[in-house]
Amino acid sequence: MKGLSLMKLSCAEAASLCTKAEYREANLKEKLRLKLHIYLCRTCKDYQHNNKKLSSLLKKANLKSCSSSEKENFRKKMNNGNSQASQEQKKH
Amino acid sequence: MEENVLNPDKWVDRYADYLFNYTIVRVNDREVANDIISETFLAGLNSMKNFKGDATERTWLISILKRKIIDHYRRINSGKGQAEVKMNFPNSEDEGDWLEEKVADLSDMTAEDRMENTELGLAILECLDQLNEKQAQIFKMKTIDGIDTETICNEFNISPSNLWVIIHRARTSLAKCLEKNWF
Ligand SMILES: [Zn+2]
Numbered sequence: 330m331k332g333l334s335l336m337k338l339s340c341a342e343a344a345s346l347c348t349k350a351e352y353r354e355a356n357l358k359e360k361l362r363l364k365l366h367i368y369l370c371r372t373c374k375d376y377q378h379n380n381k382k383l384s385s386l387l388k389k390a391n392l393k394s395c396s397s398s399e400k401e402n403f404r405k406k407m408n409n410g411n412s413q414a415s416q417e418q419k420k421h
Numbered sequence: 422m423e424e425n426v427l428n429p430d431k432w433v434d435r436y437a438d439y440l441f442n443y444t445i446v447r448v449n450d451r452e453v454a455n456d457i458i459s460e461t462f463l464a465g466l467n468s469m470k471n472f473k474g475d476a477t478e479r480t481w482l483i484s485i486l487k488r489k490i491i492d493h494y495r496r497i498n499s500g501k502g503q504a505e506v507k508m509n510f511p512n513s514e515d516e517g518d519w520l521e522e523k524v525a526d527l528s529d530m531t532a533e534d535r536m537e538n539t540e541l542g543l544a545i546l547e548c549l550d551q552l553n554e555k556q557a558q559i560f561k562m563k564t565i566d567g568i569d570t571e572t573i574c575n576e577f578n579i580s581p582s583n584l585w586v587i588i589h590r591a592r593t594s595l596a597k598c599l600e601k602n603w604f
Contacts, residue, residue: 341586344587344589345586345589346585347583348588348592349585350584352564378564380592380596382596383595386545387545387564387600388541389538390545391436391542392546392564393438393441393445394438394441394442394561394565395437395438395564399437399455400434402431403458403459403462404433406459406463407429407432407463410466410467414595
């Protein structure tokens with residue numbers, strides 16, 4: 330039973346594994362199971378191809394993000410600015 | 422059709438990364454970029470009554486951001502020698518145009534080459550907006566910030582296999598969205 334489940338991989342499992350592999354987090358056993366599945370399954374082979382393409386686009390885009398402290402700073406400045414503005418309004 | 426409304430409480434969560442990626446490539450300095458973004462959010466807050474709802478919130482914020490970037494260019498230019506300023510601004514009437522062009526430069530480049538990296542990045546961020554919030558957050562943490570799987574799993578209280586399913590779904594939607602809007 331265990332041996333059978335080791336060989337058999339559903340397409341859904343293969344998709345997850347394929348994604349995991351894109352982030353270089355699949356272990357050797359997982360990589361082999363994926364390879365075998367993709368050898369036998371056209372759909373997942375195509376999926377892997379597109380997934381690799383997406384990875385290279387993501388790499389190319391070189392997205393950056395603001396840290397949570399930077400975001401906190403934006404919020405603080407907005408709040409300060411807002412309370413200043415409403416005080417101004419009260420004065421008028 | 423959803424109506425365009427302003428939701429300033431959500432601005433930082435929704436648009437900070439987008440505005441940051443837009444700005445950093447144009448000013449090349451993290452601190453300067455952050456100052457400009459702060460100014461943009463504040464200016465947005467103070468001119469909410471001018472929002473007519475004919476653009477999306479994001480587009481509206483970007484139009485404010487562009488003006489703030491122009492202001493920034495203007496500031497650094499006025500700090501330079503008089504001769505150079507004269508060269509850059511033949512007369513005051515053209516000043517605005519010249520600066521507008523300088524800011525627009527990058528988007529013009531993508532008209533020729535749509536794959537220009539930043540524009541691609543912004544398109545990716547726009548597509549990620551269409552995912553549900555948790556899915557988008559997990560995807561960004563993993564893909565943009567490179568945070569390790571265990572940390573993300575702990576934060577969201579999910580199993581690693583959950584995480585990979587979520588990221589797989591996010592990537593599938595992202596690929597579809599990019600294909601629809603970009604290729
Ligand atoms: Zn399959």
